[in-house]
Structure formats: C-alpha cells, structure tokens
Amino acid sequence: MDFLNPVINGFAVVLEPTNLLYCLIGVVIGMLIGVLPGLGPAATIAILLPLTYNVEPVTAIIMLAGIFYGAQYGGTITSVLLRLPGEASSVVTVFDGYQMAKQGRAGTALGLASIGSFIGGTASIVGLTFLAPLVASFALDFGPPEYTALAMLGILLVATISSGSKAKALIAAALGLLLATVGRDIFTGESRFTFGSLPLADGIDFVPIAMGIFGLGEILYNLEERHRAAKAPSKVTNVWPSRRDLKQASGAIGRGSVLGFFLGILPGGGATIASVASYAMEKKRAKQPERFGKGAPEGVAGPETANNAAATSSFIPLLTLGIPANATMALMFGALLIQGVTPGPQLVEQNPELFWGVVNSMYIGNILLLIMSLPLVGIFVKILRVRAAILAPVTALITLLGAYTINNSMFDVTLVVVFGIVGYLMKKFGFEPGPLVLAFVLGELLESSMRRSLLVFGGDPLGFFGRPISATLLLVFVLVAVLPIIRGAISKRKSTAPTAVTPEIKEKV
Amino acid sequence: MSPVKETSAESPGELLDDLTPEQLAAQWEEEKPPAAGPLANAAASLVVLGVGIGAVILSIAMGLGTPDKPQPGLWPFIISCVMVVLGLFQLIAGRHNRDAEAFTRMSTAPLTGLVTLAAMVALMPLIGFELPALVLCVIWMRFLGGETWRSTLVVSAAVVIAFYAIFVLALNTSIPHLF
Numbered sequence: 001m002d003f004l005n006p007v008i009n010g011f012a013v014v015l016e017p018t019n020l021l022y023c024l025i026g027v028v029i030g031m032l033i034g035v036l037p038g039l040g041p042a043a044t045i046a047i048l049l050p051l052t053y054n055v056e057p058v059t060a061i062i063m064l065a066g067i068f069y070g071a072q073y074g075g076t077i078t079s080v081l082l083r084l085p086g087e088a089s090s091v092v093t094v095f096d097g098y099q100m101a102k103q104g105r106a107g108t109a110l111g112l113a114s115i116g117s118f119i120g121g122t123a124s125i126v127g128l129t130f131l132a133p134l135v136a137s138f139a140l141d142f143g144p145p146e147y148t149a150l151a152m153l154g155i156l157l158v159a160t161i162s163s164g165s166k167a168k169a170l171i172a173a174a175l176g177l178l179l180a181t182v183g184r185d186i187f188t189g190e191s192r193f194t195f196g197s198l199p200l201a202d203g204i205d206f207v208p209i210a211m212g213i214f215g216l217g218e219i220l221y222n223l224e225e226r227h228r229a230a231k232a233p234s235k236v237t238n239v240w241p242s243r244r245d246l247k248q249a250s251g252a253i254g255r256g257s258v259l260g261f262f263l264g265i266l267p268g269g270g271a272t273i274a275s276v277a278s279y280a281m282e283k284k285r286a287k288q289p290e291r292f293g294k295g296a297p298e299g300v301a302g303p304e305t306a307n308n309a310a311a312t313s314s315f316i317p318l319l320t321l322g323i324p325a326n327a328t329m330a331l332m333f334g335a336l337l338i339q340g341v342t343p344g345p346q347l348v349e350q351n352p353e354l355f356w357g358v359v360n361s362m363y364i365g366n367i368l369l370l371i372m373s374l375p376l377v378g379i380f381v382k383i384l385r386v387r388a389a390i391l392a393p394v395t396a397l398i399t400l401l402g403a404y405t406i407n408n409s410m411f412d413v414t415l416v417v418v419f420g421i422v423g424y425l426m427k428k429f430g431f432e433p434g435p436l437v438l439a440f441v442l443g444e445l446l447e448s449s450m451r452r453s454l455l456v457f458g459g460d461p462l463g464f465f466g467r468p469i470s471a472t473l474l475l476v477f478v479l480v481a482v483l484p485i486i487r488g489a490i491s492k493r494k495s496t497a498p499t500a501v502t503p504e505i506k507e508k509v
Numbered sequence: 510m511s512p513v514k515e516t517s518a519e520s521p522g523e524l525l526d527d528l529t530p531e532q533l534a535a536q537w538e539e540e541k542p543p544a545a546g547p548l549a550n551a552a553a554s555l556v557v558l559g560v561g562i563g564a565v566i567l568s569i570a571m572g573l574g575t576p577d578k579p580q581p582g583l584w585p586f587i588i589s590c591v592m593v594v595l596g597l598f599q600l601i602a603g604r605h606n607r608d609a610e611a612f613t614r615m616s617t618a619p620l621t622g623l624v625t626l627a628a629m630v631a632l633m634p635l636i637g638f639e640l641p642a643l644v645l646c647v648i649w650m651r652f653l654g655g656e657t658w659r660s661t662l663v664v665s666a667a668v669v670i671a672f673y674a675i676f677v678l679a680l681n682t683s684i685p686h687l688f
Contacts, residue, residue, distance in 0.1 A: 083533075094533070164608050167599050171557050174592040178564055178585060185581040192571060192581055193564075216626075220619040223653055224542070389654020390664055393646045396622070397668065400629060401638065401676055401684055408683045410634055417626050424619055429545070429553040430608030447584045459577025 006348075007129065010356020013058060014364055019357065022059045026066020027365045031372055033067070034074020034087055035380050038222050038388055039215075039395060041071040041087070042328045042434070046214035047395060049207045049335060050402040057339035058354045062361040064335055068328050069121060069311045069362065072271055073369045076113040076304055077380055080106055089271035089307040092279040096292060096299030103295050107238040108245055112297055113304035114373035115241065116253045120305035121366045123257040124264070124312035128359055131265075132348065136320040139345035144449035144456070145464050149473035151446040154267045154323040156480055159435040161268030166484065168431045176436035179204055180443025187451060199411050206334040207406055208415035209440055213433045214327070215399045216416055217423020219392060239374050245297050252282050252302035260309025265316050270326040274310035275303035312362060318343055319355060323442070327434030330441045337441075545609035551600060553609065558596035564589035618653050625649070637687030643669045 013019060033044045045064050052060035075087030080097035093113065100109040142150070155177075159169035182193045183203025194200040241249075259281065260274040282302040283292045292299050315332075317325045322344035324330040336343050341351060348355050372380065403416040423433050457463025465471045568589055571582030625648050629641040646665035650656040656664075676682050 165599075165603065165606055167595055167603060168608070171592060171595045171599065174588050174595065175560070177588045178560075178592070181585045181588070187579075188581050190571065190581045192585060193567060220622055223618040223622050223649075224613075224615045387654070387656070389650050389656050390660075392622075392654065393649035393665075394668055396626065396649070397642055397645065397672060400626065401672060404633075404684050405676070405680075405682050410630065413630050413633070417623075417630055420626070421623065424623075428610050428612070429549070430606065430610070431553075451579055451584070454576045454579070457577075459575055461576065 006352040006356050007360070009353065010360040013353045013357035014062070014361045018055075019059050019062055019361065020364065022055065022063040023066050023361050023365050024368060026063035027070040027368050027372070030067040030070020030072075031074040031369065031380060032383060034071035034090075035077050035383055036386065036388075036391065038391060039218060041068050042331060043214045043218040044071075045328060045331045045335075046210040047399050047402060049210060049331070049338070050405050052335050053338065053406065057336060057341050058357040060335055060339060061332060061354070061358045062365075064332055065315070065358060065362065066365045068332075069308060069365060070369055072304075072308045072311050073114060073117050073373050074380065076117070076300075077110060077373075077377065078384065080109045080113070080300070081381065082384070087271075089275045089311075090304070091272075092275050092303045093300055095279070096294070096296050099293065099295035100297070100300065105295070108241045108297070109300045110377055111239040111241040111374060112245060112249050112301045114239075114370055114377075115246070116249065116256060116301040116305035117308040117373075118366050118370045119253050120257040120260055120307075120309035121312050121369075122363065124261045124309040125359060125362045125366075127261050128313060128316055132316050132320050132355075132359070135316060136345040136348045139321050142321075142345065142469070143467075144452035145467050145470040146473070147449040148446060148453050149464060149470040149477065150321060150323055151442045151449065153473050153477045153480070154317075154325070155435065155439050155442060155446075156477055157266070157268035158326060158438050159268075159432075160480060160484065161273070164430050164432050168429075169435045172426065172431045172433065173435040173439040176439030176441075177443045177446070179209065179436075180440045181447065186444070186448055199409075204415070205406070205412070206337065206441060208403060208412050209419050210331055210334060210437055211399055211403055212416040212419025213423035213426070213437060214331070216396065216420025217427060217433060219396050219399070220420060220424040221427045222388070223392060239377055241297075249297045249301035251285075252278075252298035253305045255281060255285075256302040256305030257309045260306030261313045263306070264310030264313030265325070267317060267323065267325045270314050270328075271307035271311045274306040278302040278306035315358075319347055319358070320345060322347075322445070324438055327437055330434075330438040333441050334437075542610045542613055542615065544607040545611040547604045549609055549611065550604055550606055554596055554600035554603060557599065558593060561589050561592035561596050565593060621653060622649065633685050637685045639669055639673060639687050642672065 014023070029044065029048070030041065033039050033041065039047075045067055048064075048067070052064065055063075071087055072089055075085060075090035076093055076097070079085045079090040079093040080101050083094050083098040085091040085094055097109045097113070100106065139146075155173050156170075159173045160166050178193075180203075182200060184190070184201060185192055191201055256274075256278045259278050260271075263274040263277060264270060279292075279299060279302060282296075282298045283289050286292065286296070286298065314325045314329055317323050318329045318332055322333070322342065324333045333343055341347070341354065399416060399420075400413055403413045404410065406412050426433050426436070453464065454461070457466075464474055564585055568582035568586035571585070572580030573583045573586055574580035576583075625645045629638075629645055632641045643665055646668055647661055650661040650665060651658060673686065673688070676684050677686050
C-alpha cells in the first residue's frame with residue numbers, strides 16, 4: 001500500500017481548484033489548436049511558455065500536458081469533417097473518417113474516435129503509473145557515463161526517426177548542441193561564442209529559441225499559404241456510436257492502446273508514428289482489407305486510440321530518465337527547467353506531488369476532453385469557421401508580447417524574431433526544427449556528463465564501454481547510426497525495383 | 510434535416526471526394542510548393558558548412574586541451590567537426606533531394622510578415638505596442654490574408670483593445686504602451 005500513497009496524494013494535488021482550472025484551460029486550448037489547422041501542439045506550447053512563469057511547476061506542466069493530449073482529440077474533428085488533418089497524428093484518420101462522414105456517419109466516426117482516445121489515453125496513464133516508478137528506480141544508479149550515452153542515443157533516435165532527411169535532422173541537432181554552448185563554460189567559466197555581447201554571456205535562454213523556431217517559424221511558414229479552402233459543415237448530430245459500431249471497433253481500440261503505449265515510450269516515437277502503425281496493423285488484420293479507405297470504423301478508432309496512448313506514454317522517458325522522447329517533450333523539459341525542477345529518476349522520490357499530480361491530472365483531462373468531444377462537439381465544429389487570416393496576426397502578437405514579458409526585455413523579443421527567421425528557413429529547406437530544440441535542451445546535460453565521465457576515466461573514451469549500461473546504450477547508438485547506411489548501400493545495389501509510394505506525413509510542430 | 514445531409518459534399522467543385530488514400534496522398538503531394546533545385550540545396554549545405562567551419566576555428570582559438578584536461582573549446586570542436594562532416598555529406602549526397610521547397614511568389618508573404626515584425630520590434634520601445642500592433646494586424650489580415658476591409662478594421666481594433674486589456678490592464682506587465 002506504500003506504493004499507492006503518493007498516487008492518492010497526487011489526486012489531492014489535481015483537485016486543487018487552480019490545478020483543475022489550468023487543466024481545463026490546457027485541454028480547451030489543446031482541443032482548439034487541434035481543430036484549427038495551422039499551429040501544432042509544440043508551436044502552441046512554445047508560444048505559451050511565458051504563461052507558466054508565474055505559476056507552480058505542477059500547475060504549469062498540467063496545463064502544457066493538457067494542450068498536448070487535447071490536440072490529439074481536436075485533430076480528429078477536422079480530419080473527419082473536412083478531410084483536413086488538424087494534426088499530423090490525425091492524417092490517417094482522414095482516409096476512413098471522411099468516408100464515414102460522407103456516408104452520414106460523421107457523428108459515429110467522431111464518437112468512436114473520442115471513446116477510443118479516452119480508452120487509449122486512460123490505459124496509457126495506468127501503464128505510466130506502474131511502469132514509470134520502475135524505470136525511475138532502475139535509472140537511479142545512472143552516473144554521468146550512462147547519461148552521456150542516453151542523451152546521445154536520444155538525440156540520434158529523434159533525428160533519425162523524423163520524417164525528413166536524416167542528415168538534415170542531424171545537422172539541426174548539431175546546431176542545437178552548438179547553440180547550447182553559447183555563454184559561460186560551466187567548468188572553466190570562460191565565455192564561448194559570445195562575440196563580446198553581454199546578454200549572450202549568460203547563454204541563450206531556452207524560451208526565445210523555442211518560441212522563435214517552433215512558434216514564429218511556424219507562423220511565418222503558414223503565411224505562405226497552405227490553408228486549403230474548406231467549407232465547415234453546419235452541425236454534427238448523433239455522436240453516440242451504436243453498440244454494433246462499438247463492438248466492431250473494440251478490437252482496434254484495444255490493439256491501438258497497447259501499440260500506442262509502447263511506440264510512445266520509444267525515443268523519436270510518438271503520436272504520429274503510432275497512428276500510422278495502428279492503421280497499417282488494422283488493415284493487415286482485417287478480414288476484408290478492401291473496406292479500408294471506404295469508411296471502416298476500425299480505421300478511425302485504431303489510429304485515434306493509438307495516438308492518444310502514445311501522447312501519454314511519451315511522458316515516461318521525460319519524467320523517469322529526464323530524456324525527452326520528442327520535440328513536445330523537449331518543451332516540457334524546458335518548462336520544468338525554468339521552474340527549477342530537473343526531470344530525472346529522482347523526480348518520483350523527491351517531487352512526488354509534481355510527478356503524481358501531472359500523471360493524475362491526465363485522468364481528469366481525458367474526462368474533460370471526452371465531455372467536450374461528445375456532447376459539446378458542436379461548439380468546436382463552429383470554431384472551424386475562424387479564418388487563418390485572422391488567427392495568424394493574433395498568434396504573432398501573442399508571441400512577441402509574451403516574449404517581452406519573460407524578462408521585460410526587448411532583447412528576448414529580438415531573439416525570438418531572429419530564431420523565427422531561422423525556423424522558417426529551416427522548414428523551407430527541409431530541416432526539422434524538432435531535433436534542434438531537443439539537442440539544445442539536452443546540450444548542457446550531455447556536455448557536463450561527458451566531461452565528468454572523461455575525468456573519471458582519466459581521459460580514456462573507451463571507459464564508456466567498461467560499464468554495462470553505457471556500453472549497451474552506445475552499442476545501440478552505433479547500430480542506429482550505421483544500419484541505415486548499410487541498408488541504403490544494399491538497396492542501392494538492387495534499386496531496379498520501383499520504390500513504393502508511401503504517403504509522407506510531415507510532423508507539424 | 511436528416512443526419513445524412515450533415516456533411517455530405519454539398520459544395521460544388523468537390524470532385525475529389527472519392528479518392529483512395531493513395532490518390533489523396535498524391536494530391537496532397539501535388540499541392541505542396543515546388544521542390545527547390547540543386548542550387549538551393551547546395552546553398553543550404555554551404556551555409557551549414559560555413560557555420561561548422563567557423564565554429565571549428567573559434568573552438569580551436571578557445572583551446573582544446575586533452576580529453577582528461579579539456580579546455581572550453583573541446584566540446585564545441587567535436588560538435589562542429591560533426592557538423593562539417595554532415596555538411597560535406599549533404600553537399601555531395603543531398604544535391605537532388607526533394608525535401609526543400611523553392612521560394613515562389615507566395616514567399617513574399619512571410620517576407621512581408623517578417624518586415625512588419627521587425628518594424629514592430631524596432632518601434633515598440635519608442636511609441637508603445639498599440640499602433641505597431643494595429644498596423645501589423647491590418648497588413649496581415651488585409652494584404653496577406655485577403656480579408657475584407659470591414660472585417661480587417663473591426664477585428665484589428667478588437668485585437669489591439671483585447672491585448673491592451675490583458676497585458677496592460679489585467680496583468681499589469683511593463684510592455685511599452687502609448688496610452
């Protein structure tokens with residue numbers, strides 16, 4: 001029963017009115033940005049980071065987490081009704097969801113997706129509750145060498161699993177690591193890459209980088225107008241799926257929960273990959289695969305369940321190892337650092353209110369989202385009519401004014417604009433911004449653990465292979481780095497066969 | 510009204526409704542801006558290479574030291590070497606990648622947006638945020654977004670008033686303001 005005590009105390013934290021309020025604000029914002037095409041959850045979280053300065057750490061993370069998993073619910077609505085995926089993780093939902101809508105079963109599709117999302121999310125929280133403390137206790141013995149290996153592996157995985165060119169993602173990661181070195185060297189106190197600038201001597205803050213590269217970069221990129229014109233339907237009726245639909249989709253929901261949970265834990269994994277994998281699995285398992293793409297309920301329920309389960313379980317590496325598994329988690333990491341909390345294995349022990357408060361808030365958040373996406377779905381459908389042309393300047397202004405409020409300085413605002421240009425150009429030239437921000441967040445940890453380890457090893461890099469865990473992690477690192485090159489060489493040799501056309505899904509941040 | 514009509518394709522011109530997922534993906538692919546040519550790819554790689562080489566030089570200037578007694582430059586040196594290698598690889602192997610987008614006439618929109626943002630940053634300390642924000646809203650909505658003059662003016666004014674109410678009156682932040 002000792003194990004359950006902190007869990008129950010966590011509920012007490014969640015039920016504080018402030019936390020409930022922020023949870024509600026988070027999921028409503030998440031749902032909204034999920035519905036509105038344009039900004040993704042990472043961009044939104046980046047833009048709203050200044051909001052978290054004046055609240056308790058647990059409250060801040062509860063809200064940011066709500067935005068993240070709320071967006072998974074909201075993204076479904078536009079996929080089903082307009083064939084426009086609001087989020088990258090809802091792209092595959094379009095295939096069957098829109099067909100269902102055309103057959104007059106839009107309500108059923110949305111209902112199934114919400115129920116699936118709720119079950120997937122909740123199952124994932126339960127898994128998180130039991131798995132996270134285990135992982136954390138295992139990781140308590142990690143020393144600098146293990147952290148070096150883990151951080152390197154984390155960055156590599158996020159870079160190589162991203163959708164675009166792998167070399168470009170790695171370049172973005174290297175740039176992030178380089179940006180992290182700007183400022184005073186932690187060991188010698190000497191200034192690096194400051195070019196005599198006084199504000200730069202303290203290093204570049206995480207928030208302007210995130211707000212610029214994710215937030216403003218995305219806004220500028222969207223200006224170049226890719227919102228396809230769409231007519232919002234007036235209303236959706238009958239969102240409660242029939243018992244027969246539920247029965248038909250229950251297998252997909254169950255499999256989606258498990259699949260999503262495990263894909264979410266993997267570094268570089270996450271909601272988008274989980275939804276695509278679930279769609280593929282359901283299609284493969286189906287007795288009549290030809291129904292897919294023509295309005296199969298499993299094709300909506302499976303991916304929507306999986307993306308929510310993955311969104312939730314991707315908190316595990318962050319909260320237990322202090323290694324963010326994807327770009328959004330890197331933002332959470334940054335938000336926690338701002339609050340003076342370093343995520344890591346000690347978090348469960350030293351900060352149980354924070355840990356369990358955030359975890360348990362997800363139950364409440366999922367219930368709120370279920371309410372919003374079943375009985376209240378009509379309200380969000382109406383919001384589809386807000387035009388991108390009106391939203392863009394509003395978000396841009398929020399970004400600029402928000403950046404000012406961090407330190408009351410125009411220097412931060414200028415930095416945001418500069419990094420906004422960098423972010424826009426990166427997207428334009430096919431460099432994923434995610435690995436940059438992730439590497440930036442992990443940069444200091446990586447450098448300090450590497451230098452500490454080398455001190456311990458007397459300067460011998462082979463020392464990393466003398467410890468079982470760091471050796472294993474580095475071995476995986478080498479495998480991940482080398483395998484694609486070998487595979488690429490082999491496939492080039494027999495590249496006579498035409499390559500299959502796979503729908504490429506760009507991760508929107 | 511029967512639920513069947515709720516979302517059926519009533520709008521004219523929805524000819525693309527019966528696409529299979531593969532066709533849909535292909536159609537999305539077509540709607541994307543054109544891919545950038547080898548020149549743009551090379552330019553991007555050269556920028557990476559330039560940043561990498563610059564960082565290598567600066568790192569060496571900071572002093573490298575040895576692995577057991579590292580100077581401040583060692584770690585940036587390692588990263589910038591990786592960057593140089595990746596930049597070279599990209600320059601040679603990535604010439605014909607199709608993942609970069611070409612700049613088109615549409616790209617003037619982000620450029621205009623950027624100019625208004627820069628102007629706002631420059632003017633905010635001098636004349637407060639209200640007027641630059643209003644101008645920014647008008648430009649973004651009317652000229653970049655194609656809204657009507659009426660909705661542009663109404664919404665822009667509402668937005669600026671709302672921001673004033675939130676940031677100045679409610680939160681009492683020290684954002685430079687005129688009024």
